[in-house]
Amino acid sequence: MPRSDALRNRARVLDAAEEVLAEQGLTARMDAIAARAGVGVGTVYRHFATKEALWQAIVVARVDVLLAEARRLRAEADPATAFFTFFARIVADAAAKKAYTDALRDAGIDVKDGQAEQVAAMRAAITGLLRAAQDAHAVRAEVGLPEILALLRGASLAAETGDFPPAALEIIFSGLRTV
Amino acid sequence: MPRSDALRNRARVLDAAEEVLAEQGLTARMDAIAARAGVGVGTVYRHFATKEALWQAIVVARVDVLLAEARRLRAEADPATAFFTFFARIVADAAAKKAYTDALRDAGIDVKDGQAEQVAAMRAAITGLLRAAQDAHAVRAEVGLPEILALLRGASLAAETGDFPPAALEIIFSGLRTV
DNA sequence: TGATAAACGGAATCCAGGTTCCGTATCGTC
DNA sequence: GACGATACGGAACCTGGATTCCGTTTATCA
Numbered sequence: 001m002p003r004s005d006a007l008r009n010r011a012r013v014l015d016a017a018e019e020v021l022a023e024q025g026l027t028a029r030m031d032a033i034a035a036r037a038g039v040g041v042g043t044v045y046r047h048f049a050t051k052e053a054l055w056q057a058i059v060v061a062r063v064d065v066l067l068a069e070a071r072r073l074r075a076e077a078d079p080a081t082a083f084f085t086f087f088a089r090i091v092a093d094a095a096a097k098k099a100y101t102d103a104l105r106d107a108g109i110d111v112k113d114g115q116a117e118q119v120a121a122m123r124a125a126i127t128g129l130l131r132a133a134q135d136a137h138a139v140r141a142e143v144g145l146p147e148i149l150a151l152l153r154g155a156s157l158a159a160e161t162g163d164f165p166p167a168a169l170e171i172i173f174s175g176l177r178t179v
Numbered sequence: 180m181p182r183s184d185a186l187r188n189r190a191r192v193l194d195a196a197e198e199v200l201a202e203q204g205l206t207a208r209m210d211a212i213a214a215r216a217g218v219g220v221g222t223v224y225r226h227f228a229t230k231e232a233l234w235q236a237i238v239v240a241r242v243d244v245l246l247a248e249a250r251r252l253r254a255e256a257d258p259a260t261a262f263f264t265f266f267a268r269i270v271a272d273a274a275a276k277k278a279y280t281d282a283l284r285d286a287g288i289d290v291k292d293g294q295a296e297q298v299a300a301m302r303a304a305i306t307g308l309l310r311a312a313q314d315a316h317a318v319r320a321e322v323g324l325p326e327i328l329a330l331l332r333g334a335s336l337a338a339e340t341g342d343f344p345p346a347a348l349e350i351i352f353s354g355l356r357t358v
Numbered sequence: 359t360g361a362t363a364a365a366c367g368g369a370a371t372c373c374a375g376g377t378t379c380c381g382t383a384t385c386g387t388c
Numbered sequence: 389g390a391c392g393a394t395a396c397g398g399a400a401c402c403t404g405g406a407t408t409c410c411g412t413t414t415a416t417c418a
Contacts, residue, residue: 003364003415030406031368040367045407143350150337150347157340158333168329171322175354182385182394209376210398219397224377 010047012037017044018058018097025098025160026055056115062097063118066090070125080138083129084173087152091169094156126152139176151176189226191216196223197237197276204277204339205234235294241276242297245269249304259317262308263352266331270348273335305331318355330355 002010016037020028030051034041048054069089073082123145130148133139151172158164181189195216199207209230213220227233248268252261302324309327312318330351337343 005415006365009365029404034367041407042367042409043365046365049407051406142346144346146342146344147347147350150341150343151350153341154333154335154337154343154347157336158329161336162329162332163325164329164333165325167321167323168326168333171326171330171354172351173354174358175350175352179353184384185395188395208374213398220377221379221397222395225395228377230376 006047009037009039009043013039013044013047013054014057014061017054021055021058022097060115060118062093063122066093067118067121067125070129074125074128074132079129079132079136083133083139086126086129087148087155087173088169090152091155091159091164095159095164098160123149137178140178143176185226188216188218188222192218192223192226192233193236193240196233200234200237201276239294239297241272242301245272246297246300246304249301249308253304253307253311258308258311258315262312262318265305265308266327266334266352267348269331270334270338270343274338274343277339302328316357319357322355 013033016039017033020033020036024032030041030044033054034044037044044054048057066089070086073086076082077085126148127145130139130143130145134141134143155164155169155172158168192212195218196212199212199215203211209220209223212233213223216223223233227236245268249265252265255261256264305327306324309318309322309324313320313322334343334348334351337347
């Protein structure tokens with residue numbers, strides 16, 4: 001088993017990285033992360049082989065949270081609410097945590113190993129929510145997963161790079177709803 | 180007046196840069212641009228003081244084209260067609276020419292000097308198209324410029340980073356149209 | 359408490375890519 | 389067709405930032 005301080009520091013680094021990446025996106029510097037964690041850069045690297053690896057670890061964790069949220073909504077809310085809430089949730093997440101949307105960017109292509117199943121899970125979750133919402137006649141039948149992913153990506157990127165007013169989201173929702 | 184070869188090279192650089200930036204976005208290397216132009220890096224720098232300057236020159240040119248297009252549509256097409264065509268045109272442009280969307284990103288904030296009036300012109304053009312479309316009852320009255328800019332930004336970014344199916348665009352349009 | 363392995367800090371190293379410099383080539387003029 | 393002024397090419401330089409290295413510190417266990 002790892003030494004106790006190693007465990008503690010790993011956690012600190014992860015937390016700090018989450019904060020810093022949320023604020024600054026992928027351009028955040030490793031020193032900044034180390035500083036925020038109250039640790040030397042060397043320590044960061046002992047726990048995460050590379051910046052990329054660190055960043056991936058965070059995305060993986062975040063997507064897991066989203067997946068759980070998707071399952072919860074699916075179970076507890078009516079299909080329409082579930083679908084639209086999840087959509088809004090992802091966009092809100094992107095607005096708050098910058099280093100995030102790249103995950104969605106990969107949702108179709110160019111996935112790193114280890115992420116593959118997570119991406120598949122995400123696609124499945126969204127498909128499930130969409131289907132249910134369509135069965136409940138809350139979303140147009142002819143809308144497909146590719147469109148949803150594209151809209152999700154667009155809204156998230158927009159939210160990440162600036163303001164994305166609720167009214168704009170509402171316009172998209174309105175376009176998705178049954179006529 | 181500048182020497183003839185200088186003039187010729189300036190044009191070549193501009194063309195090459197447009198191509199390379201379109202393909203690779205802002206990460207494109209200066210050597211790549213110089214190579215494509217069949218010129219040394221030094222020459223690129225004699226004409227454009229910095230990478231940023233070069234990139235701005237291109238964006239400015241491109242936005243001018245779009246502005247002309249906006250005016251033309253305004254004059255020649257009915258308001259609804261004009262508005263939606265222009266929207267689609269911007270998104271299509273973003274899909275084809277990567278190094279582009281940053282211009283829209285600035286549409287509200289943090290504008291470099293010299294760009295200010297161009298940004299203002301763009302905002303004015305979009306506002307004009309929007310108003311007209313609303314007067315013609317082709318777009319919901321409660322939609323405002325901020326929403327349009329946000330949606331435009333989102334769709335463009337999405338198109339720039341991957342696929343943005345026409346159906347997705349149609350969903351947005353559908354949400355914008357009068358109920 | 360002492361020994362030893364595991365972790366740590368952070369200065370030094372490496373590298374990619376933008377920018378500068380200067381010897382050479384070209385243009386325009388007399 | 390010769391001269392000065394302009395441009396050119398591209399190697400060398402510089403900088404920011406990721407990554408590595410190693411002497412020092414800390415945890416763990418007899």
